[in-house]
Amino acid sequence: ILNVEQSPQSLHVQEGDSTNFTCSFPSSNFYALHWYRWETAKSPEALFVMTLNGDEKKKGRISATLNTKEGYSYLYIKGSQPEDSATYLCAPETSYDKVIFGPGTSLSVIP
Amino acid sequence: DTAVSQTPKYLVTQMGNDKSIKCEQNLGHDTMYWYKQDSKKFLKIMFSYNNKELIINETVPNRFSPKSPDKAHLNLHINSLELGDSAVYFCASRPDGRPGGAFFGQGTRLTVV
Numbered sequence: 001i002l003n004v005e006q007s008p009q010s011l012h013v014q015e016g017d018s019t020n021f022t023c024s025f026p027s028s029n030f031y032a033l034h035w036y037r038w039e040t041a042k043s044p045e046a047l048f049v050m051t052l053n054g055d056e057k058k059k060g061r062i063s064a065t066l067n068t069k070e071g072y073s074y075l076y077i078k079g080s081q082p083e084d085s086a087t088y089l090c091a092p093e094t095s096y097d098k099v100i101f102g103p104g105t106s107l108s109v110i111p
Numbered sequence: 112d113t114a115v116s117q118t119p120k121y122l123v124t125q126m127g128n129d130k131s132i133k134c135e136q137n138l139g140h141d142t143m144y145w146y147k148q149d150s151k152k153f154l155k156i157m158f159s160y161n162n163k164e165l166i167i168n169e170t171v172p173n174r175f176s177p178k179s180p181d182k183a184h185l186n187l188h189i190n191s192l193e194l195g196d197s198a199v200y201f202c203a204s205r206p207d208g209r210p211g212g213a214f215f216g217q218g219t220r221l222t223v224v
Contacts, residue, residue, distance in 0.1 A: 031210065032210035042217075043218060044154070045215075046212020046213060046214070049212050087152075093210060097167060098156070098167055099144075099213065100156060101155070101156075103152075103153055
């Protein structure tokens with residue numbers, strides 16, 4: 001069973017604060033790393049897919065970095081807004097098409 | 112148009128029954144998945160199909176049988192339903208080629224009573 005850890009488990013921040021989460025995964029058998037956002041009562045939505053060590057991706061106020069050698073990825077949100085409230089899922093892809101989801105970090109942004 | 116659609120959205124059934132959940136995607140994707148969201152809200156991969164062929168089967172009881180009549184459909188049939196099968200089941204799809212994010216259906220909430 002692939003051990004994917006995400007921290008913190010949950011986070012409450014004030015509107016305007018910047019925040020970051022961590023995903024750690026085994027560095028062996030790495031193919032790609034996915035980040036998803038999952039809002040309550042909706043379906044998971046893909047944010048980023050990264051494949052190379054040192055990759056950085058950005059989408060608006062959200063960005064992510066990847067370190068495949070040590071097996072971690074960070075997700076950053078700059079100037080959090082209430083609409084950023086969601087669970088953020090990290091999902092390593094260990095071989096083509098085998099995408100395993102982590103437990104997620106639940107973010108609440110307080111107006 | 113819904114990209115990945117699952118039916119039904121809700122399903123309540125008695126123990127021992129056999130039921131199916133249907134999934135269709137109109138994105139032209141080659142790979143389709145079934146995931147189960149467990150009681151701790153974890154998304155666990157169950158099956159992956161690529162062009163109608165089974166690629167991944169993650170130690171799912173053989174009461175669960177996926178069927179892919181064509182690459183746009185991946186249905187999940189469950190025999191002899193048990194209380195522990197109660198969960199939300201998500202279908203997803205993604206294209207072949209370079210790694211890309213998956214598109215998820217809205218989920219099917221299965222309740223076994």
